[in-house]
Amino acid sequence: MSELQNAKQLVRDYHDKLDAASPGTIAETLGQYVGREYLWRGFHPFNLIEGADAVAGQFWEPLRASLRHLQRREDIFFAGRNEIDGFSSVWVASMGHLMGLFDSAWLGIAPTGKMGFLRYCEFCRVEGDRIVETAMYFDIPHLMMQAGLQPFPPQTAAHLVQPGPMTHDGLLFAQQDPATGEDTLALINAMISDLGQWKSGLSLEDELARTWADDMIWWGPAGIGATYTINRYAEQHSAPFRAGFADRSGTGHICRMAEGQYGGFFGWPNFTATPTGGFMGLPGTGKPGEFRVIDIYRRAGDKLAENWIFIDLLHFWKQQGVDILARSEHVPRT
Known part of the structure; x- marks a missing residue:
């Protein structure tokens, strides 16, 4: 259990430092927490990126320049051992919204000057005191729709800025049974x-x-x-x-x-x-x-x-x- 708790604390510290990093220092911040052969998976158009410098330069720096005063609004946080590899690896999951002032274009999406919410969910694999692998999935069409675009025909269900759990108990910072x-x-x-x-x-x-x-x-x-x-x-x-x-x-x-x-x-x-x-x-x-x-x-x-x-x-x-x-x-x- 201590291994899960240590992994959670590492990811929480990483998020705190990343969210507080000033422009131009994100690569340095990532370098303090991720492994030398860090692998990052993101949605199109980012796909697979390797290394802290590349992840910072291709994803985090441009996003932070567009969504100014970025704030992480986390709804779910938990950790576990991975069933797929026989419960040998430890992963930490975080889900919520990255919210900021959409003041500059991102991926060709024109800014609104208003609050923008990027839905995200992140899985981080932790080995010792390093994050060695991340899956960072995010809903770009959701941000496009907030900017007045209609990337798809009318959808069959409801378009919302989505809330967290109805029970408001999704942040599992403490040890669980x-x-x-x-x-x-x-x-x-x-x-x-x-x-x-x-x-x-x-x-x-x-x-x-x-x-x-x-x-x-x-x-x-x-x-x-x-x-x-x-x-x-x-x-x-x-x-x-x-x-x-x-x-x-x-x-x-x-x-x-x-x-x-x-x-x-x-x-x-x-x-x-x-x-x-x-x-x-x-x-x-x-x-x-x-x-x-x-x-x-x-x-x-x-x-x-x-x-x-x-x-x-x-x-x-x-x-x-x-x-x-x-x-x-x-x-x-x-």
């Missing part, structure tokens, strides 16, 4: 087994009811949206998603873990599938596409109650020949 996390991970695995391959033989609603609470909330990414209750989730996301794809691959994760009532996973990619038409109002291409995803869950009793999802939709649609970022640059704001 290992048995509670084991129960959470077992439920997540049951959900993956039941639903992950779309082959349960049950109706969609009956599938969902095996592992989800009736009043579940699915906090989906911009372009899809958030939806509430099993019936509305089936209607507004799960059924349209399944109907719009063929040839879904098996599920593959780099990390899957849980602590307390919270857990989650990410992949690179999690799975591939071929769009046949209709998904997000865009046509089918017949080309397999990758889904890079983070899922974070809150368990309540023996069911999953809330799920926060990050999907690299920019990467997926670029694989289909649609460059959402490029076609949105310099579009007049409404």
Whole structure:
């Protein structure tokens, strides 16, 4: 347990120093906390970046120059051992919003001069006193929509600045009972087994009811949206998603873990599938596409109650020949 607590403290210290770093010192700050062969995974257009200097120069410095007075508004924080490698590695997850004054363009998105919220979720692998690997997933289309752009056709569910857990207990800074996390991970695995391959033989609603609470909330990414209750989730996301794809691959994760009532996973990619038409109002291409995803869950009793999802939709649609970022640059704001 002390290893998990030490890893949490390292990541908390890293966040404090990174958030307080002045322009031009971010690479130095990263260098104090990350390993020499640091590997960073981010959504399109960042993708894989290696080394503290490159991560600072390509991601953090430009973002901090655009979202001035950046503030981390964290909703969920937990750590765990990674089931995927036999529980040998230790990871720390952080989720929330990076909020700032959107005063300069970022990725071709024109500034608003108003508050901007970048949804993020980060998984950090810790070895000793260093962070050696990070998956930093963030919802760029959500920021685009705040800036008045419409990167996708109208979505099926609701577009929101998303709140944290209804229970307001997602920051697991203190030591947790290992048995509670084991129960959470077992439920997540049951959900993956039941639903992950779309082959349960049950109706969609009956599938969902095996592992989800009736009043579940699915906090989906911009372009899809958030939806509430099993019936509305089936209607507004799960059924349209399944109907719009063929040839879904098996599920593959780099990390899957849980602590307390919270857990989650990410992949690179999690799975591939071929769009046949209709998904997000865009046509089918017949080309397999990758889904890079983070899922974070809150368990309540023996069911999953809330799920926060990050999907690299920019990467997926670029694989289909649609460059959402490029076609949105310099579009007049409404």
